[in-house]
Amino acid sequence: MKIGLIGLGKMGGNMRERIRRAGHEVVGFDFNPDVTDVPTLEALVESLEAPRLVWVMVPHGAPTSSTVAKLGDLLSPGDLVIDGGNSRFTEDFVNDELLAGKGIGYLDCGVSGGIWGLENGYGLMVGGRDEHVELAMPIFDALRPEGPRDEGFVHAGDIGAGHYTKMVHNGIEYGLMAAYAEGYELLEAKDIVKNVPGAFKAWSRGTVVRSWLLDLMVKALEENPTLEGVSDYTADSGEGRWTVEEAIANSVPMPVISASLFARFASRQQASPTMQAVAALRGQFGGHQVMTVAEGEALRNGDGASH
Structure with a gap:
């Protein structure tokens, strides 16, 4: 042909x-x-x-x-x-x-x-x-x-069903990637866990969370075990947005995929206006210290004491 x-x-x-x-x-x-x-x-x-x-x-x-x-x-x-x-x-x-x-x-x-x-x-x-x-x-x-x-x-x-199905496929992909990524962060945060890449590799055979995406996560960690130098800025191609829009249009609850899309939006912010507002409100009703940007960065970098 x-x-x-x-x-x-x-x-x-x-x-x-x-x-x-x-x-x-x-x-x-x-x-x-x-x-x-x-x-x-x-x-x-x-x-x-x-x-x-x-x-x-x-x-x-x-x-x-x-x-x-x-x-x-x-x-x-x-x-x-x-x-x-x-x-x-x-x-x-x-x-x-x-x-x-x-x-x-x-x-x-x-x-x-x-x-x-x-x-x-x-x-x-x-x-x-x-x-x-x-x-x-x-x-x-x-x-x-x-x-x-x-x-x-x-x-x-x-007509349209092929791209609609692919759109939902990509929305699911957003949620799966976010779940693996959250698991990675929690394992990294716990001091008793010494081999995070090994944990992901162990999951890749014989467990209910095995998948091709997990195999790719293992590959990424083998190449860069601590993801050093990898930016957390995460783009989206549009299909995750369309999936959430369709969920709203059809009254289908989609909390996991929606949260994974919003997490990508958060990754692009130099600072979070939402959390700035939360900090300001804590200061107003509870008298909690409202830190400057410099003080916040110092805490993120481990250079300051928590209040």
Whole structure:
């Protein structure tokens, strides 16, 4: 099978290689001349045979929307576009409506696996019509992990369901990472525990908390046992926010994932206005000392006495 792939970054480049290893022909396009196979989007489309299948792997939002719109002008009825980026599921409705008006199919596909997907395979969550999923199935089979199809691949439902499922997946990921991280901090804080990296490694086999994320935590601690020099500033890609927004919209209690998202926000603050207000209030009602910023930093650094 022959497929066009737009976006050859860390994920897209590895996906191109995995699809090729499965015996399919991939024509890739990227604005980086060092990795692209063709010079233009037009050249990519011209190199494919009907029905054309084009996979879009670019940042969500405007880059994806503009790419899908351009493909709508270049492709023909019967062709198929797959958005494999981290788009918000509501954007899929717009993209599908645009392409459907021109007789072009559309699928949304949440992709998980990161930089390890080339060797291990990618978890795929797809939304769209049955006939379009069937058309693209050889590519999905090439990308997913080896083994039963339903372990690593799901046709989750209608348009938007793939990205919605991936959004919830990433929200769960936030909560899992936060739980492992909190456990790490508590173990580090207790003086009787002498081998924190060893504790995490011991958990990785035979325990109920074992997971691939735990394996990655073990790897990180083997490379840097005390995480020396690692900033606590933690970004978010947007999907955790969308998950919490959907929880509110659907009245679904989600305290763990919400707390893990807010913890990331807290990591970016030089100082916490919330805790500044709490300190000021303690001073007002209880006469407790309100420390200056310098005094607070001295305590954090172990240079002052607690009051």
